[in-house]
Amino acid sequence: NAGVTQTPKFRVLKTGQSMTLLCAQDMNHEYMYWYRQDPGMGLRLIHYSVGEGTTAKGEVPDGYNVSRLKKQNFLLGLESAAPSQTSVYFCASSYPSVSGTGGKEQYFGPGTRLTVT
Amino acid sequence: EDQVTQSPEALRLQEGESSSLNCSYTVSGLRGLFWYRQDPGKGPEFLFTLYSAGEEKEKERLKATLTKKESFLHITAPKPEDSATYLCAVRWSNTGKLIFGQGTTLQVKP
Numbered sequence: 773n774a775g776v777t778q779t780p781k782f783r784v785l786k787t788g789q790s791m792t793l794l795c796a797q798d799m800n801h802e803y804m805y806w807y808r809q810d811p812g813m814g815l816r817l818i819h820y821s822v823g824e825g826t827t828a829k830g831e832v833p834d835g836y837n838v839s840r841l842k843k844q845n846f847l848l849g850l851e852s853a854a855p856s857q858t859s860v861y862f863c864a865s866s867y868p869s870v871s872g873t874g875g876k877e878q879y880f881g882p883g884t885r886l887t888v889t
Numbered sequence: 890e891d892q893v894t895q896s897p898e899a900l901r902l903q904e905g906e907s908s909s910l911n912c913s914y915t916v917s918g919l920r921g922l923f924w925y926r927q928d929p930g931k932g933p934e935f936l937f938t939l940y941s942a943g944e945e946k947e948k949e950r951l952k953a954t955l956t957k958k959e960s961f962l963h964i965t966a967p968k969p970e971d972s973a974t975y976l977c978a979v980r981w982s983n984t985g986k987l988i989f990g991q992g993t994t995l996q997v998k999p
Binding site: 813815816820864877878879880881882883 | 930991992
Protein backbone atom coordinates (compact mmCIF):
# COMPACT_ATOMS: atom_id res chain seq x y z
CA ASN A 773 0.00 0.00 0.00
CA ALA A 774 1.22 3.47 -0.87
CA GLY A 775 -0.88 5.02 1.91
CA VAL A 776 -1.52 8.72 1.32
CA THR A 777 0.22 10.32 -1.65
CA GLN A 778 0.33 13.98 -2.67
CA THR A 779 1.09 15.61 -6.02
CA PRO A 780 3.13 17.72 -6.61
CA LYS A 781 5.86 17.71 -3.94
CA PHE A 782 6.98 21.28 -4.68
CA ARG A 783 5.50 24.19 -6.59
CA VAL A 784 6.24 27.85 -7.13
CA LEU A 785 3.38 30.11 -8.23
CA LYS A 786 3.13 33.77 -9.08
CA THR A 787 0.48 35.85 -7.36
CA GLY A 788 -2.86 35.41 -9.09
CA GLN A 789 -2.08 32.03 -10.66
CA SER A 790 -4.21 29.00 -9.93
CA MET A 791 -3.35 25.40 -9.17
CA THR A 792 -4.76 22.14 -7.86
CA LEU A 793 -3.14 19.87 -5.30
CA LEU A 794 -4.05 16.21 -5.56
CA CYS A 795 -4.33 13.81 -2.65
CA ALA A 796 -4.88 10.09 -3.15
CA GLN A 797 -5.29 7.31 -0.58
CA ASP A 798 -5.49 3.57 -1.09
CA MET A 799 -6.70 2.59 2.40
CA ASN A 800 -10.42 2.92 1.59
CA HIS A 801 -10.73 5.69 4.20
CA GLU A 802 -14.05 7.52 4.40
CA TYR A 803 -12.71 10.79 5.85
CA MET A 804 -10.13 13.05 4.21
CA TYR A 805 -8.61 16.35 5.29
CA TRP A 806 -6.44 19.20 4.01
CA TYR A 807 -4.13 21.06 6.42
CA ARG A 808 -1.56 23.79 6.11
CA GLN A 809 1.50 24.00 8.33
CA ASP A 810 3.25 27.28 8.98
CA PRO A 811 6.14 28.05 11.36
CA GLY A 812 4.81 28.93 14.81
CA MET A 813 1.19 28.19 13.79
CA GLY A 814 1.03 24.42 13.87
CA LEU A 815 -1.24 22.41 11.59
CA ARG A 816 -4.49 24.13 10.70
CA LEU A 817 -7.46 22.49 9.01
CA ILE A 818 -8.49 24.02 5.67
CA HIS A 819 -11.30 21.76 4.45
CA TYR A 820 -12.40 18.22 5.09
CA SER A 821 -14.71 15.53 3.73
CA VAL A 822 -16.63 12.81 5.55
CA GLY A 823 -17.46 10.90 2.38
CA GLU A 824 -17.51 10.88 -1.40
CA GLY A 825 -19.33 13.92 -2.72
CA THR A 826 -19.21 15.82 0.59
CA THR A 827 -16.98 18.68 1.70
CA ALA A 828 -16.97 21.09 4.65
CA LYS A 829 -15.01 24.11 5.83
CA GLY A 830 -12.32 23.86 8.43
CA GLU A 831 -10.52 26.52 10.42
CA VAL A 832 -8.91 28.48 7.54
CA PRO A 833 -10.96 27.88 4.34
CA ASP A 834 -10.76 31.31 2.68
CA GLY A 835 -9.02 31.29 -0.71
CA TYR A 836 -9.32 27.52 -1.13
CA ASN A 837 -11.84 25.16 -2.70
CA VAL A 838 -12.03 21.38 -2.56
CA SER A 839 -13.72 18.50 -4.32
CA ARG A 840 -14.20 14.83 -3.45
CA LEU A 841 -15.59 13.24 -6.62
CA LYS A 842 -14.06 9.85 -5.86
CA LYS A 843 -13.65 8.25 -2.46
CA GLN A 844 -9.91 7.83 -2.88
CA ASN A 845 -9.14 11.38 -4.08
CA PHE A 846 -9.40 14.80 -2.44
CA LEU A 847 -8.44 17.88 -4.46
CA LEU A 848 -7.44 21.25 -3.06
CA GLY A 849 -7.68 24.23 -5.38
CA LEU A 850 -6.25 27.72 -5.19
CA GLU A 851 -8.13 29.94 -7.64
CA SER A 852 -5.95 33.06 -7.29
CA ALA A 853 -2.82 32.41 -5.27
CA ALA A 854 -1.59 34.98 -2.75
CA PRO A 855 1.77 35.20 -0.91
CA SER A 856 -0.11 34.43 2.34
CA GLN A 857 -0.79 30.96 0.93
CA THR A 858 2.91 30.12 0.94
CA SER A 859 2.98 27.07 3.20
CA VAL A 860 3.41 23.33 3.43
CA TYR A 861 0.15 21.52 2.67
CA PHE A 862 -0.67 18.13 4.11
CA CYS A 863 -3.45 15.77 3.21
CA ALA A 864 -4.69 13.16 5.68
CA SER A 865 -7.28 10.41 5.76
CA SER A 866 -8.95 8.22 8.36
CA TYR A 867 -11.66 5.66 8.98
CA PRO A 868 -14.77 6.87 10.76
CA SER A 869 -15.08 5.69 14.34
CA VAL A 870 -17.36 2.69 14.77
CA SER A 871 -18.89 4.27 17.87
CA GLY A 872 -19.76 7.42 15.97
CA THR A 873 -17.50 9.65 18.01
CA GLY A 874 -15.55 10.91 15.02
CA GLY A 875 -12.79 9.47 12.87
CA LYS A 876 -10.04 7.16 14.02
CA GLU A 877 -6.40 8.22 13.76
CA GLN A 878 -5.46 10.23 10.70
CA TYR A 879 -2.71 9.16 8.32
CA PHE A 880 -0.79 11.93 6.60
CA GLY A 881 0.81 12.32 3.21
CA PRO A 882 4.36 13.61 2.66
CA GLY A 883 3.28 17.18 2.00
CA THR A 884 3.43 19.76 -0.80
CA ARG A 885 5.68 22.77 -0.34
CA LEU A 886 4.07 25.75 -2.09
CA THR A 887 5.71 29.12 -2.57
CA VAL A 888 3.74 32.07 -3.93
CA THR A 889 5.84 35.00 -5.13
CA GLU B 890 -11.95 28.94 23.11
CA ASP B 891 -10.71 25.43 22.35
CA GLN B 892 -6.93 25.31 22.65
CA VAL B 893 -4.04 22.88 22.70
CA THR B 894 -0.72 24.01 24.19
CA GLN B 895 2.49 22.02 24.11
CA SER B 896 5.54 22.58 26.28
CA PRO B 897 8.39 23.00 26.07
CA GLU B 898 8.75 24.31 22.52
CA ALA B 899 12.19 22.72 22.27
CA LEU B 900 14.02 20.16 24.36
CA ARG B 901 17.62 19.01 24.19
CA LEU B 902 18.55 15.77 25.91
CA GLN B 903 21.63 13.65 26.17
CA GLU B 904 21.25 10.08 25.00
CA GLY B 905 19.78 8.08 27.88
CA GLU B 906 18.41 11.15 29.70
CA SER B 907 14.69 10.53 30.27
CA SER B 908 12.16 13.37 30.16
CA SER B 909 8.51 14.26 29.48
CA LEU B 910 6.67 16.43 26.98
CA ASN B 911 3.43 18.12 27.99
CA CYS B 912 0.19 18.73 26.08
CA SER B 913 -2.52 20.69 27.88
CA TYR B 914 -5.96 21.27 26.37
CA THR B 915 -9.10 23.29 27.02
CA VAL B 916 -11.54 21.40 24.82
CA SER B 917 -14.99 20.51 26.09
CA GLY B 918 -16.21 17.04 25.25
CA LEU B 919 -12.87 15.42 24.39
CA ARG B 920 -13.28 12.59 21.91
CA GLY B 921 -9.65 11.54 21.66
CA LEU B 922 -6.13 12.85 22.13
CA PHE B 923 -3.54 11.94 19.53
CA TRP B 924 0.25 11.99 19.52
CA TYR B 925 2.22 12.23 16.29
CA ARG B 926 5.90 12.29 15.41
CA GLN B 927 7.11 14.51 12.55
CA ASP B 928 10.56 14.29 10.99
CA PRO B 929 11.90 17.27 9.00
CA GLY B 930 10.40 17.46 5.52
CA LYS B 931 7.89 14.67 6.18
CA GLY B 932 4.28 14.30 7.17
CA PRO B 933 3.22 13.53 10.75
CA GLU B 934 3.38 9.86 11.72
CA PHE B 935 0.75 8.49 14.09
CA LEU B 936 1.95 7.26 17.49
CA PHE B 937 -0.93 6.96 20.01
CA THR B 938 -4.58 7.64 20.66
CA LEU B 939 -5.89 8.16 24.21
CA TYR B 940 -9.61 8.43 24.97
CA SER B 941 -10.13 8.70 28.72
CA ALA B 942 -8.38 9.98 31.83
CA GLY B 943 -6.08 7.38 33.32
CA GLU B 944 -5.40 5.68 30.01
CA GLU B 945 -1.79 4.86 29.08
CA LYS B 946 -0.19 3.61 25.86
CA GLU B 947 3.39 2.47 25.26
CA LYS B 948 5.58 1.96 22.24
CA GLU B 949 9.28 1.20 22.61
CA ARG B 950 10.80 4.12 24.59
CA LEU B 951 7.61 6.21 24.46
CA LYS B 952 4.71 6.19 26.92
CA ALA B 953 1.68 8.46 26.65
CA THR B 954 -0.64 9.24 29.54
CA LEU B 955 -3.85 11.25 29.82
CA THR B 956 -5.57 13.24 32.58
CA LYS B 957 -8.68 15.42 32.35
CA LYS B 958 -6.65 18.49 31.40
CA GLU B 959 -3.38 17.28 29.92
CA SER B 960 -1.35 14.50 28.38
CA PHE B 961 2.28 13.59 28.83
CA LEU B 962 4.62 11.86 26.43
CA HIS B 963 7.34 10.22 28.51
CA ILE B 964 10.58 9.33 26.74
CA THR B 965 12.70 6.79 28.57
CA ALA B 966 16.42 6.49 27.79
CA PRO B 967 16.10 8.31 24.45
CA LYS B 968 18.36 7.64 21.49
CA PRO B 969 19.44 10.09 18.76
CA GLU B 970 16.89 8.51 16.40
CA ASP B 971 14.12 9.78 18.69
CA SER B 972 14.99 13.32 17.58
CA ALA B 973 11.89 14.79 15.89
CA THR B 974 9.01 17.17 16.46
CA TYR B 975 6.23 15.63 18.56
CA LEU B 976 2.72 16.90 17.89
CA CYS B 977 -0.32 16.60 20.10
CA ALA B 978 -3.87 16.92 18.75
CA VAL B 979 -7.34 16.70 20.28
CA ARG B 980 -10.67 15.80 18.70
CA TRP B 981 -13.87 17.27 20.06
CA SER B 982 -16.49 16.61 17.40
CA ASN B 983 -18.03 13.71 15.52
CA THR B 984 -16.52 14.85 12.23
CA GLY B 985 -13.03 13.77 13.15
CA LYS B 986 -11.65 17.33 13.12
CA LEU B 987 -8.49 17.80 15.14
CA ILE B 988 -6.93 20.81 16.89
CA PHE B 989 -3.15 20.57 16.86
CA GLY B 990 -0.66 22.02 19.28
CA GLN B 991 2.44 23.74 17.95
CA GLY B 992 4.70 20.82 18.76
CA THR B 993 7.80 20.11 20.82
CA THR B 994 11.05 19.74 18.92
CA LEU B 995 13.22 17.14 20.61
CA GLN B 996 16.95 16.80 19.98
CA VAL B 997 18.80 13.87 21.49
CA LYS B 998 22.57 14.14 21.42
CA PRO B 999 24.82 11.08 21.49
